[in-house]
Amino acid sequence: MTLVLVEHADGAPTETSLQALTLASSLGGQIDALLIGPGAAEAAAHVPAAVAHVAEHEALSSFAPDAWAAIVVEVAERTGQNAVVAPGTPHATDAMARAATRIGEPLAANVVAVTAGSPLQLTRTRWGGSLLEEAVLHAERAFLTVTPHAVAAAATGAPGSVETFAPELSDADLVVRVNDRIAPPSGGVSLADAKVVVTGGRGVGSAEGFAPVEELAALLGGAVGCSRAVTMSGWRPHTDQVGQTGTKIAPEIYIACGVSGATQHIAGAKGAKRILAVNTDPEAPIMSVAEYAVIGDLHEVLPAVSAELRRRRG
Numbered sequence: 001m002t003l004v005l006v007e008h009a010d011g012a013p014t015e016t017s018l019q020a021l022t023l024a025s026s027l028g029g030q031i032d033a034l035l036i037g038p039g040a041a042e043a044a045a046h047v048p049a050a051v052a053h054v055a056e057h058e059a060l061s062s063f064a065p066d067a068w069a070a071i072v073v074e075v076a077e078r079t080g081q082n083a084v085v086a087p088g089t090p091h092a093t094d095a096m097a098r099a100a101t102r103i104g105e106p107l108a109a110n111v112v113a114v115t116a117g118s119p120l121q122l123t124r125t126r127w128g129g130s131l132l133e134e135a136v137l138h139a140e141r142a143f144l145t146v147t148p149h150a151v152a153a154a155a156t157g158a159p160g161s162v163e164t165f166a167p168e169l170s171d172a173d174l175v176v177r178v179n180d181r182i183a184p185p186s187g188g189v190s191l192a193d194a195k196v197v198v199t200g201g202r203g204v205g206s207a208e209g210f211a212p213v214e215e216l217a218a219l220l221g222g223a224v225g226c227s228r229a230v231t232m233s234g235w236r237p238h239t240d241q242v243g244q245t246g247t248k249i250a251p252e253i254y255i256a257c258g259v260s261g262a263t264q265h266i267a268g269a270k271g272a273k274r275i276l277a278v279n280t281d282p283e284a285p286i287m288s289v290a291e292y293a294v295i296g297d298l299h300e301v302l303p304a305v306s307a308e309l310r311r312r313r314g
C-alpha cells in the first residue's frame, strides 16, 4: 500500500500531485491519498485513489511543515502504508523530510521512476536535473518525492472514498508556520503555473530593458522570468528567477531572450514543452535545447513580434 501526499488548489489536486500519483502506481497495490488544509475535502473528490484521507484541523489554515509531517506519519502508521510518495514541491518536500526523520526512515528526493521490490529500485534526478542516478532504497517505509514535471500525469483510476479525520497536533507542531503571504508586485499569472513564460537574461541589458519582455508576456497572457545574472544585477526580484536556485517552470512555450542557457538555468526550464530562443549568438548553449530560434537583437525582435501580434488581433 502506498500513501500519496496530494497538494491541491482551487478544489482540485495539483498537476504535480497527479504526477506523484502516477509514479506511485508503478509500486503496485492500493494507492491512498492524503490531503491537508482548506479545500482538501472538495479536492479529495477528484483524486484517483482508493481512499482519500482528509485532515481537518483549525490550525491547518496555513502551511506548517511539522504539522504536515505529524499528519503524514499518523496516517502512514495507522493505515500500514509501505511507502509515502509526494510531489517534489517546496512544501511537500519540507514536510516529507520532517516526516521521514520523525520515524527514522530514509527519504529519496527527486525520483522519476521506481520499481517495486525490496530494496526499491529508483531513478532520481541529481545536480539540478543534469544527470540521472540509479539507486536502491532499503526502508521499512520508504519516503519518496517526485521531480516536478518529469513524469507525465496519467489517470490512475476513479476517485474512491473520502475519510475525514481530526489529526492530533501538539503546540510544537505549529511553531513553524506561514503567517503571511505577499503577492508579487506584478500580480497576474504565477511563474510556476504559467502556460507561457517570457524570460530575459543579461542580454536585456538593464532593468528598464525588460519593457519589451513584459509587453510580450502580457500580450501572450504569460509570466515574466529572468536568469540569475539578472537577479544578481538587481534588475528583477529573485521571485522571477528561473533555474536550479529559482523557480522550476513547465509552460507550453518558453521564450528565452538574451539568455545563454547555462546548465543551472536550463535545470529550471526542463519542464517546458517548447523553447524559443532569441539571442544574438547562434552558438549560445541555449540553441542546443531550443526547438525554435531567432538570431537577433531582442530589442528589435520582441517589439516586432508584439507589434505583429497586436496587428493580427486588430
Ligand SMILES: Cc1cc2nc3c(=O)[nH]c(=O)nc-3n(C[C@H](O)[C@H](O)[C@H](O)COP(=O)(O)OP(=O)(O)OC[C@H]3O[C@@H](n4cnc5c(N)ncnc54)[C@H](O)[C@@H]3O)c2cc1C
Pocket (backbone or CB within 6 Å): 200, 201, 202, 203, 204, 226, 227, 228, 229, 230, 241, 242, 243, 244, 245, 246, 257, 258, 259, 260, 261, 262, 263, 264, 265, 268, 278, 279, 280, 281, 284, 296, 297, 298, 299
Ligand atoms: C550554484 C549555482 C546556481 C545557479 N542557479 C541559477 C539559476 O537558478 N538560474 C540561472 O539563470 N542561473 C543560475 N546560475 C548562474 C548560471 O550559471 C549563469 O551564470 C546564468 O544563468 C547566466 O545568465 P544569462 O544567461 O542571463 O547571462 P549570460 O550567460 O551572460 O548570457 C547572456 C546572453 O545574452 C545574449 N545577448 C546579449 N545581448 C543580446 C541582445 N541584445 N539580444 C539578444 N541576445 C543577447 C548573449 O549572446 C548571451 O548568450 C547558477 C550558478 C551556480 C554556480
